Amino acid sequence: xxxxxxxxxxxxxxxxxxxxxxxxxxxxxxxxxxxxxxxxxxxxxxxxxxxxxxxxxxxxxxxxxxxxxxxxxxxxxxxxxxxxxxxxxxxxxxxxxxxxxxxxxxxxxxxxxxxxxxxxxxxxxxxxxxxxxxxxxxxxxxxxxxxxxxxxxxxxxxxxxxxxxxxxxxxxxxxxxxxxxxxxxxxxxxxxxxxxxxxxxxxxxxxxxxxxxxxxxxxxxxxxxxxxxxxxxxxxxxxxxxxxxxxxxxxxxxxxxxxxxxxxxxxxxxxxxxxxxxxxx
Amino acid sequence: xxxxxxxxxxxxxxxxxxxxxxxxxxxxxxxxxxxxxxxxxxxxxxxxxxxxxxxxxxxxxxxxxxxxxxxxxxxxxxxxxxxxxxxxxxxxxxxxxxxxxxxxxxxxxxxxxxxxxxxxxxxxxxxxxxxxxxxxxxxxxxxxxxxxxxxxxxxxxxxxxxxxxxxxxxxxxxxxxxxxxxxxxxxxxxxxxxxxxxxxxxxxxxxxxxxxxxxxxxxxxxxxxxxxxxxxxxxxxxxxxxxxxxxxxxxxxxxxxxxxxxxxxxxxxxxxxxxxxxxxxxxxxxxxxxx
Amino acid sequence: xxxxxxxxxxxxxxxxxxxxxxxxxxxxxxxxxxxxxxxxxxxxxxxxxxxxxxxxxxxxxxxxxxxxxxxxxxxxxxxxxxxxxxxxxxxxxxxxxxxxxxxxxxxxxxxxxxxxxxxxxxxxxxxxxxxxxxxxxxxxxxxxxxxxxxxxxxxxxxxxxxxxxxxxxxxxxxxxxxxxxxxxxxxxxxxxxxxxxxxxxxxxxxxxxxxxxxxxxxxxxxxxxxxxxxxxxxxxxxxxxxxxxxxxxxxxxxxxxxxxxxxxxxxxxxxxxxxxxxxxxxxxxxxxxxxxxxxxxxxxxxxxxxxxxxxxxxxxxxxxxxx
Numbered sequence: 093x094x095x096x097x098x099x100x101x102x103x104x105x106x107x108x109x110x111x112x113x114x115x116x117x118x119x120x121x122x123x124x125x126x127x128x129x130x131x132x133x134x135x136x137x138x139x140x141x142x143x144x145x146x147x148x149x150x151x152x153x154x155x156x157x158x159x160x161x162x163x164x165x166x167x168x169x170x171x172x173x174x175x176x177x178x179x180x181x182x183x184x185x186x187x188x189x190x191x192x193x194x195x196x197x198x199x200x201x202x203x204x205x206x207x208x209x210x211x212x213x214x215x216x217x218x219x220x221x222x223x224x225x226x227x228x229x230x231x232x233x234x235x236x237x238x239x240x241x242x243x244x245x246x247x248x249x250x251x252x253x254x255x256x257x258x259x260x261x262x263x264x265x266x267x268x269x270x271x272x273x274x275x276x277x278x279x280x281x282x283x284x285x286x287x288x289x290x291x292x293x294x295x296x297x298x299x300x301x302x303x304x305x306x307x308x309x310x311x312x313x314x315x316x317x318x319x320x321x322x323x324x325x326x327x328x329x330x331x332x333x334x335x336x337x338x339x340x341x342x343x344x345x346x347x348x349x350x351x352x353x354x355x356x357x358x359x360x361x362x363x364x365x366x367x368x369x370x371x372x373x
Numbered sequence: 374x375x376x377x378x379x380x381x382x383x384x385x386x387x388x389x390x391x392x393x394x395x396x397x398x399x400x401x402x403x404x405x406x407x408x409x410x411x412x413x414x415x416x417x418x419x420x421x422x423x424x425x426x427x428x429x430x431x432x433x434x435x436x437x438x439x440x441x442x443x444x445x446x447x448x449x450x451x452x453x454x455x456x457x458x459x460x461x462x463x464x465x466x467x468x469x470x471x472x473x474x475x476x477x478x479x480x481x482x483x484x485x486x487x488x489x490x491x492x493x494x495x496x497x498x499x500x501x502x503x504x505x506x507x508x509x510x511x512x513x514x515x516x517x518x519x520x521x522x523x524x525x526x527x528x529x530x531x532x533x534x535x536x537x538x539x540x541x542x543x544x545x546x547x548x549x550x551x552x553x554x555x556x557x558x559x560x561x562x563x564x565x566x567x568x569x570x571x572x573x574x575x576x577x578x579x580x581x582x583x584x585x586x587x588x589x590x591x592x593x594x595x596x597x598x599x600x601x602x603x604x605x606x607x608x609x610x611x612x613x614x615x616x617x618x619x620x621x622x623x624x625x626x627x628x629x630x631x632x633x634x635x636x637x638x639x640x641x642x643x644x645x646x647x648x649x650x651x652x653x654x655x656x657x658x659x660x661x662x663x664x
Numbered sequence: 665x666x667x668x669x670x671x672x673x674x675x676x677x678x679x680x681x682x683x684x685x686x687x688x689x690x691x692x693x694x695x696x697x698x699x700x701x702x703x704x705x706x707x708x709x710x711x712x713x714x715x716x717x718x719x720x721x722x723x724x725x726x727x728x729x730x731x732x733x734x735x736x737x738x739x740x741x742x743x744x745x746x747x748x749x750x751x752x753x754x755x756x757x758x759x760x761x762x763x764x765x766x767x768x769x770x771x772x773x774x775x776x777x778x779x780x781x782x783x784x785x786x787x788x789x790x791x792x793x794x795x796x797x798x799x800x801x802x803x804x805x806x807x808x809x810x811x812x813x814x815x816x817x818x819x820x821x822x823x824x825x826x827x828x829x830x831x832x833x834x835x836x837x838x839x840x841x842x843x844x845x846x847x848x849x850x851x852x853x854x855x856x857x858x859x860x861x862x863x864x865x866x867x868x869x870x871x872x873x874x875x876x877x878x879x880x881x882x883x884x885x886x887x888x889x890x891x892x893x894x895x896x897x898x899x900x901x902x903x904x905x906x907x908x909x910x911x912x913x914x915x916x917x918x919x920x921x922x923x924x925x926x927x928x929x930x931x932x933x934x935x936x937x938x939x940x941x942x943x944x945x946x947x948x949x950x951x952x953x954x955x956x957x958x959x960x961x962x963x964x965x966x967x968x969x970x971x972x973x974x975x976x977x978x979x980x981x982x983x984x985x986x987x
Contacts, residue, residue: 142872164871174872182865184929185858192855193862197874199855203883206854207847213854220855260873409785456964465784466731467967470924473733473917474963481957592913596796599789638800641793648790649778 095120095295096141096172096264101150101160103136110136112319113150118264118297123290125298125306128316129340134299135177137316138268141297142174143167154263169197173262175253177269177299183242187233187252190241191224194259227255231285247278254285264295271302283309307331315339376507381629382622383505387514387583389621390521391417394576395598396605396613397528398569404545404608405558405565406461408468412452412476413573414595415483419445420574421586422483425492434497442574448479449570453563461562476595483588494581517579524575525614528568532610541565545608573598593637600640603647606654615655681849684932688845692838696831705830707946709902712837713895715938716844718922719931720891723848725920726928726973727857728884729864730780731788733916734795735892740911741768742893743900744802744809747817750901752808757820757901765893772889773882780881792913799911814907817900833902840898841935844891848931851887860884861929892919921959925966927973936975 094117103111111133118124126134139145141152143164152160154170162170173194182190199220205213228237231251236244241252250270257265267286271279279302286309290296300306306313307327315322315330317339323330330336395413402410423444427437456475460467496513503510532538544551544561552558576594577586584590601620605612620640628636647654692712699705717739724730745764749755755763779790803812810816819826820836827836851857859880862870867877900906909915918941926937945955970977 144868144871163876164868165874165876168872168874176869180866180869182862182869184865185861189858189861193858193870193875194873196855196859196862201855203851203856203887206856207851209850209854217854256869256873409789456968459968463967463971466725466729466788467971469731469733469785469788470920471964471967473920474960474967476960477917477956477963478960481954481960484956485953596792596913600793603789634804635800638797641796641800644789644793645797648782648786648793652782652786 094118095155096297097151097153097156098141099151099153101137101140101147101152103133103140103145103147110319111140111147114316114319114321115150116314116321116324118295119312120263120295121290121293122311123286123296123298123309124312124314125300125310126314126316127300127303127306128322131318132316133319134316135268136319138174138266138297138299141167141266142172168260168262171263172266173257173260173264174266175250175257175268175270177272179246179249179253181241181249181252181256185241187228187236187239187241187244188221188224190252191227191255191259192220194227194256195220195223197260224255224259227259228252230258231255232281247274250274250282251285258289258294262294264297265289266297266299268299269301270298271300271305279305377629378626379506379508381625383508383510383514383625385622385625386618387511387517387580387621388624389601389618390517391576391580391594391617392598392601392620393614393617394521394524394572395594396602396617397525397610398572399599399602400608400610400613401541401565401572402562402569403602405541405562406457406468408457408465409472409599410475410566410569411469411472411595412479413569413598414591414593415476415479416445416449416570416573416591417577417580417594417598418483418586418588418591419448419479419570420577421494421581421590422487422492422577422588423574424494424578424581425586426487428494434495438578441578442571445574445577446567446571449566450563452479452570453566457562457566458559461559476591480588480591487588489588491585491587492581493585494578496582511583513579513582517583520575520579524572525610528572528610537564597640600644600647603654604643606656609654609656612654612656619655681853685842685846685849688932688935689842692842696834702830705834707943709830709833709837710899710946711939711942712834712841713899713902714919714922714942715841715935716895716898717892717919718926718934718938719841719844719848720888721919722923722926722928722931722934723851723860724884724888725923726930726934727852727864728860728881730881730885731784731920732791732885732888733788733913733920734791734793734798735888735919736913736915737795737798737911738768738772738889738892739896739899739915739919740802740906740908741771741798742896743817743906743910744815745893746897747815747900747906748808750818751815757818758822761820761894761897761901764897765890768893769886769890772886776882776885776889777878780878780885792916795911795916796913799908799913802908802911809908812908814905814909816905817903819904820898820901828902828904837898837902840894844894845931845935852931856880856883864929918959921963923973925962925974927975927977928971930973930975930979933973933975937973940974 096118099115100113101111102113114137126137128134136145140147143162143166147160151158154172157170159167159170182193185193199216201213225237228234231254233248233251233255236248244252254270271282274282283305286296298306298310310327313327313330314324315336322339323333323336395417398413398416399410402408420441423441424437427440428434452475456471460471497516498512503512532542540556541561541564544556544558548558597620601616602613604620605616620643623643624636624639627639695708699708717735721732721735724732742764745767746757746760749760749763750757775794779787782790802809819828821827859870859875862875863877863880871877896910922937922941923934925941927933
């Protein structure tokens with residue numbers, strides 16, 4: 093049985109059908125990517141997978157348990173964590189405190205214990221601090237251990253969000269454009285981080301525009317277009333899928349034009365190593 | 374029994390007309406800035422008290438009334454420049470606190486400029502009550518209803534027919550788009566405060582002969598005007614008018630038939646009911662939060 | 665490898681939390697040396713009691729990012745509750761006070777659930793409406809509450825001994841303030857405190873790490889209501905009298921001003937705000953007529969120039985100066 097089973101979900105806003113009849117399965121321990129042109133519905137889908145939007149129809153099952161309709165914090169409690177494309181860092185807290193907050197689900201703390209600061213709580217806080225420190229090191233932010241979050245650079249903040257999401261020990265980690273706004277070096281570092289997370293067994297779902305990153309890191313790719321699933325498969329299969337190429341490049345109607353061999357055509361899109369590509373964000 | 378009922382309706386509608394004017398002021402400022410102006414009630418007070426001073430200084434009513442309204446408009450514009458504009462970008466809680474500060478400032482100034490006593494204005498056309506279908510109606514009530522009606526008509530002409538009025542409407546629908554077509558949202562906000570102050574002051578002047586006025590008469594009127602605006606749907610002009618009249622009626626009938634001690638509570642119960650069950654109000658749009 | 669208790673204690677005293685508590689305790693202990701007659705003791709007691717409300721309100725406004733324009737209602741209900749139980753029903757005050765405050769807590773829980781679903785202006789107006797309704801009811805139900813003129817309150821009594829007099833109450837209020845500050849500081853540095861601050865930082869991100877925002881908003885609302893009720897009950901027994909004015913919109917506004925002025929996310933800021941804004945009007949009675957105007961101007965100026973409040977802004981200046 094797959095870890096996360098999404099079946100036939102749809103979502104409309106007013107008259108606009110953002111997502112229609114999308115189904116897919118997420119296997120544990122793999123890196124799955126969701127790609128698609130702008131407006132394809134990736135963010136809507138991501139928001140449905142984390143409980144921020146409620147699907148109009150369909151089901152979302154984690155470990156067989158139906159989650160559709162639950163409030164956002166229940167999705168989190170079930171084991172789904174996420175980062176945000178537009179940073180939602182707690183800027184009123186330090187970097188460490190951000191990550192410690194991420195451990196909320198693992199810290200059972202009653203109001204009375206909190207206000208009276210029981211010895212048990214003091215011990216729990218100390219260990220929470222250590223775990224948070226470890227997570228900062230894990231995502232490569234060891235130097236920011238004493239930093240205020242509003243003094244950190246953009247690239248570091250993207251990683252801070254990942255550390256915060258990891259703090260809850262999620263079964264599934266959703267990364268919403270983790271490489272957006274990052275330069276080549278930073279994007280490569282995110283690439284390495286995702287691979288190491290996957291190697292540890294974390295299931296990762298990635299929404300990204302950076303094709304180089306996607307193709308390099310994913311085990312499985314899902315392509316959305318106009319709210320529907322266009323194709324899914326391994327990166328290589330997607331790269332040579334004519335429907336995918338058509339969705340991004342359009343169809344050449346002139347019979348005289350020699351058809352570019354798919355890898356060539358897709359390379360133009362995806363970029364050779366070292367380059368960006370047509371829709372690198 | 375019939376005439377009593379009519380009596381309550383008459384007095385209720387009179388109060389309701391004032392609430393409508395105050396509510397319009399709230400909606401106009403809300404439309405321009407998404408902010409609630411807690412100082413709205415003070416404009417009502419300034420209108421009434423200024424008129425009292427001007428009449429006391431010897432001016433005839435027909436001169437004192439417009440001058441009093443103008444005085445309030447001037448205060449409203451000044452307030453916008455000093456307190457609101459510097460904090461335009463601030464978050465909701467900050468803006469709320471600033472307008473509360475503005476209301477305190479205005480009331481404190483009023484206390485100094487005038488005094489703490491209750492004042493009244495001579496009725497516009499005499500005190501002799503009119504008898505209408507068994508109910509006793511003060512002529513001032515007709516002034517109130519007429520004056521408020523004229524103001525509403527003028528306002529709808531302004532928003533519907535003049536370029537700047539339409540610009541203000543555009544800003545309320547989509548501030549960014551309005552800016553992109555060259556509408557100065559700062560100017561819109563500025564004018565909004567002036568308009569809201571003028572409307573409030575008009576209400577204050579019209580009601581002063583009946584309900585009297587004092588340095589702190591603005592608080593309750595402001596809060597009730599807000600209740601009316603919420604009832605009709607914050608930001609909706611017809612809603613403000615409808616809400617004002619309905620609130621006035623509810624108060625009049627409630628005080629008459631149920632309990633006059635709890636008359637003031639009616640407005641606040643209405644606020645709560647609207648907020649809990651129908652935040653969009655009767656005529657407002659049902660919003661959904663876009664993430 | 666744990667450190668010795670002495671080192672641990674020394675480190676605690678050097679931390680902003682421990683150091684602040686010690687400083688506050690020192691001020692409370694040493695202030696009587698400079699306080700002259702009973703009048704100054706009275707001001708000090710009022711400061712302490714206001715500060716208790718403000719510490720609780722600060723948790724709601726500054727840390728959790730909500731707003732309440734009706735907290736005077738909880739204050740007054742705490743006072744009236746204890747007054748009625750001890751005065752009209754003969755309960756001993758050591759029982760009537762906790763009972764009244766617990767009842768206010770329950771009321772805050774019931775009322776808070778629908779109210780806290782609202783945000784921003786709507787929340788402000790709802791809390792305002794609740795507070796005003798409380799004040800109207802207290803004013804109108806004169807058979808129980810004594811009406812607009814208020815009612816008298818028996819003095820606080822412990823083991824049959826009536827506690828009254830400025831000197832006694834100074835120590836009671838001071839101890840209560842220290843306790844309130846200690847509880848608030850503990851709360852902030854706990855997972856619950858972080859959850860509250862997360863709500864303020866980004867409610868949606870807070871939800872995605874599993875924080876049930878509605879539940880936490882309700883918790884902090886109830887806590888702040890109970891703080892207010894305790895202060896209200898103590899004020900009632902101290903003054904020997906209580907009137908519906910204690911529930912007024914103006915009083916709610918004064919409390920918000922103290923919190924905002926002193927500092928949003930700062931427990932000691934709340935104490936400072938209460939201290940400054942309670943003391944000044946008392947000392948400058950010659951300027952009584954200007955009080956409202958000055959309050960209004962202070963509020964505007966603070967929000968425009970120091971939106972974080974006085975204490976955090978000054979703390980930041982100090983930190984910058986030190987570098």
